[in-house]
Amino acid sequence: MVSQAADSTLVHASQLAVRLGIPAGAEELIGLALTHPSRRHQSGAHEDNERLEFLGDALLGAVVSAALYQADPSASEGDLSERRASIVSRIGLADVAQRMRLDDALLLGEGEAQRGGAQRPAALAAALEAIIGAVYLSHGYPEAERFVLTHLAQEIATPRASIGKGIKTMLQEWTQAKNGSLPRYDIIATSGPEHERVYECAVRIDGSEIARGSGPSRRAAEAAAAEAAIDLLGVTKEAVR
Structure with missing residues (x-):
């Protein structure tokens, strides 16, 4: 017998699937994809979205x-x-998830x-990746690929020059609101041959x-450090609006 809570989750997931253009048949997995670990701990459910997030992360990287x-x-x-x-960063995916x-x-x-957990970039990004995993398990790789390319088309088309700006701007706005200071970024190490620095x-x-990050360029490393700081400090998009 399906519990009232489980039935409500399926209805919730079905409505979301229709809105996002996901074919019927993925509702149960989408409900799981939306289940944050805090919900599992509170309700005593057996699963949350972490395993689906793991799968979706790999699929997302391949498609992008x-x-x-x-x-x-x-x-x-x-x-x-x-x-x-930049595209698969927590901040980047959180933007897509909010859209x-x-x-x-x-x-x-x-x-x-x-x-304010619904505004946390980590929670939003995890849910999006978990939904990608759910679509893959329900409908296969072609449908998961279509889903990613449809909903991340704007990010995939973003010019190289704008990479990292959103993440660093978010941290800067937060620090300015807190105490008027600005984040400072320092390259503290480089490694690898010149063509794979x-x-x-x-x-x-x-x-x-506050935090460190690494990447194949100074700009990417700064963005990774900013993202790590945002996670550590618990900054939400709501806090910088």
């Missing part, structure tokens, strides 16, 4: 990599890696919901190191 490779024949491996990292209104669809525990960056606020 292929799309970038085909779209820009002149791009170097470093350029492609940098653009992919899809996943913040209204997340199933959170009461405490997490009260703390990896940069490691530390981001500091008021002289204190």
Whole structure:
């Protein structure tokens, strides 16, 4: 017998699937994809969206990599890696998830919901990746690929020059609102041969190191450090509006 809560989740997932253009048959998995770990801990459910997130993350990387490779024949491996990292970053995916209104669809525990969990980039990105995993398990790779290319078309077409700006701007606006200071980014190490250089960056606020990130360029490393700081500090998009 299906519980009232489970039945409500299926209805919720079915409505979301219709809105996002997902064919029928994925409702149960989509309901799971929307289930934040805090909801599982509160309700005593057996699963949350973490395993689907793991699967969706791998699928997302493959689809985005292929799309970038085909779209820009002149791009170097470093350029492609940098653009992919920006697109699949938590902040990048959170933007897509909000555009899809996943913040209204997340199933959170009461405490997490009260703390603004629906606006946390990590939770939004996880739900989006989990939905990609759900589409793949229900309908196969072609449908999962179509879903990614449809909903991330804007990000895949983004010019190289704008990579990382959104992440760094979000952190800057938050620090300015808190204490009027600006984040400072320092490259603290480089490794690898010249054609495969990896940069490691530390981001500091008021002289204190907050987080580090790495990437195939200075810009990518700074963006990765900013993203790590945002996660560590618990910054939400709502907090910088």
